Amino acid sequence: MKRKIGVYICHCGSNIAGYLDVKKTTAYAATLPYVVVARDYQFMCSDPGQDMIKNDIKELGLNGVLVCSCSPTLHLRTFREACAEAGLNPHLCEMATIRELCSWVHSHERENATEKAMALIAAGVRRVLYRNPLETKWAPVTPNTLIVGAGIAGIQTALEIAGAGNKVYLVEKEPSIGGRMAQLGKTFPSLDSTSDMLIPQMEAVQANKNIELLTNSEITEVSGYIGNFKVTIKKKPRSVDEAKCNGCGECWAKCPVEVPSEFDRGMSKRKAIYIPFAKAIPKIPVIDRKTCKFFLDGSCHVCADVCPTKAIDFKQAEETVKAEIGACIVSTGYDTFDPTPITQLGYGKLENVVTSPEFERMLSPDGPTGGNIVLKNGTAPKAVAIAHCVGSRDQNYFQYCSRVCCMYSLKYSRLLKKLLGHDTNVYQMYIDMRCFGKGHEEFYKSASDEGVNFIRGKIGQVTNIPQSDEEKGKLIVVCEDTLLGTMIRVPVDMVVLSVAMKPRTDMEEVARTFLLGRSADGFFLERHPKLDPVGTMLDGVFAVGCCQGPKDISDTVAQATGAAARALALISKGKVEMEAATASVDEEVCAGCGYCEAICQYSAVEVDPKRKVAVVNEAVCKGCGACAATCPSKAMQLKNFGQKQLIDVIDEATKEYAGLAR
């Protein structure tokens, strides 16, 4: 087949045309072998630009197209779709990146930029020349979705997807769903009670027949690809038969073992058989085998004796559930920073220096203090200092802003004034007030109108050593009022540390299980910060909520709803396009050494044990080319990226240097 190639050079407004000679480049492209037409246009990606390509394909019978413009990640799909519409196999369309690689990086050297663009175009024409039409393949989509983590993000996503009539596996590591939001007292900026919002959602999850709730469970293995994942879920033993238990509470009332409650941040005690909090869902207790006396020395089995339904099952073993899913949503949430290493703040040494999660538990009506703010001696504080940015915006700990601390600190001050009276002195030691959300600035204004004292400056020290009579028996916050330029000493009864949100400690495990990337801050990396903030580098896997970065409840819910839409779009389409440029094996050359099998990240290559040749599973292959690069005998080649093709393109692009060498 004689090749007829069309070359299209984009001005990209003045992005390209402003920095290199488009006319000269176009004239040069027209002289290249097999090129039958070379044109330039203002915006190739616009409708008239695309129509230009379509017309040429129809009228001139082009069988190869090279668009010279931006990066292929931006517009390759656009141009391939245009070619397909005109009846050309989309794999015969290629791009040469003359914007990012020429005009942007050589903006002060017009001559050189033009020359480089010409070299790239010549090489691009070679690339098109060797391209073969490939068949686009489709795979079906399993209409089930897996959601990992049942905090507000997971709950919201599950309800959206299940509400559309699709099956959802909602997997939660803890014995109850609800996540971090269940630990909060009230929310900003409306000061609504968290449980008023969350509990109905949690109940809706339990009542929804499309949601299979797997609490006290973890994902151990994920394999497959978009639309067709296979997951293995490990159900840790509860030691309580879920079918028999009616949640009456006899067992945890009688259990003699008391340990600090994780849910209440160690501020109250729970039993060895327990539900994390009163409104837990499912309301089925779990036995903590590390502290239960039966498991330690077999000396106690009170719970089994008192249980009216005989639901206690000490012999319950770990269960494994296998599920086939189409999309996966990771919403594993965050941890909070432990401020003990910041010794000057006195956390852990001074009484009444508490962290924000502990303070949240105090504010919760179902918390250890019944919603009362009290000091260790049981009295109410008269003055409270709130330290912002503990761990956040700090090169020693976390460089990023945790985005919610300013607002919850304001919430604390307003609640303090509300609960303890207007004469309670509240001090905010802040660096910057960042109240950017809807209604947030107004909330800040209300707080300052209520007489909250704002002191711009990071706390230097919290001490209990008084320098005057009125400081006796108080905590003294020493910091600089940077607005005035003087050091100040503030005697208070309580210090609340607004600690940073940080990636969960098991982040790395989850990242490895799902093959997710992590950004510099340690959270999961989104595919694109602006245009795909819920997608991840692995197709069909989405990251939502605070596992992707710190955010407040409203942002989390917005993102969760977005991820649900993405999963539903996948399900409703019913099929996914497979990578066409997969690896292929020349079975006559292959020696079956297995290097390719070892290097493949997607488990797409296996060596057939009988024939001793590598076999590529085209449905799984992503076309990354690792196997082709590894193959010692060059038996493994990537379609359209064969060795000859690549070498020839490089030769063309670097021919002037080759000439110099000779």
Place this chain on the structure above:
Amino acid sequence: MTVQLVTEKGKEKCDPAFTKEVMERSHSHLERCYQCIACSSGCPGAYQMDYPPHQLLRMVQLGLKDRVLDSNTFWICLSCETCATRCPNDIEIVLVMDALREIALKEGRKGTTKLPLFHATFLYMVKMFGKVYELGLILVYTIFSGNILKLKGLMRDAVLGVKMFMRGKLAILPPRVKGKAQIKRIFQLSSKTG
């Protein structure tokens, strides 16, 4: 706010009652100030002040009574309202300055500036003549402020006075105003209400 400041002057106490008094007298939400410094950057008199307006507001917020009342800031303030017009938090800074003058006079604070004398002389002229009598004002002020002993300043004022006179900007005799009786009554009434 019961905060203690540690400064080069030693330790300073904060007086929350002072903050409250200023807020009540000025009817302004000065607790809203978040120190954007728009007031000070537009203030035509700030270069003469001990503390620019934004710092004075911060001191009032903290209740640093002595530092505030001993400063010349609120005396120098021209009440041009540039600050109040530009304030994003709608704080009536001019009213705050007025309140501070009132408190300073009430408490008999001498301060470091002679501006209270100037204000008093100005008002005396208005009371006497119905509007300001520039020549009389400057003569009385120069005598009472002791500036009469400073020859250099005196000469400068005299040269300026002659120039103004030549251009018809300075009258030798006091102005004549209708309704002096009413103006006197205004003074009487306002002195009663304080």
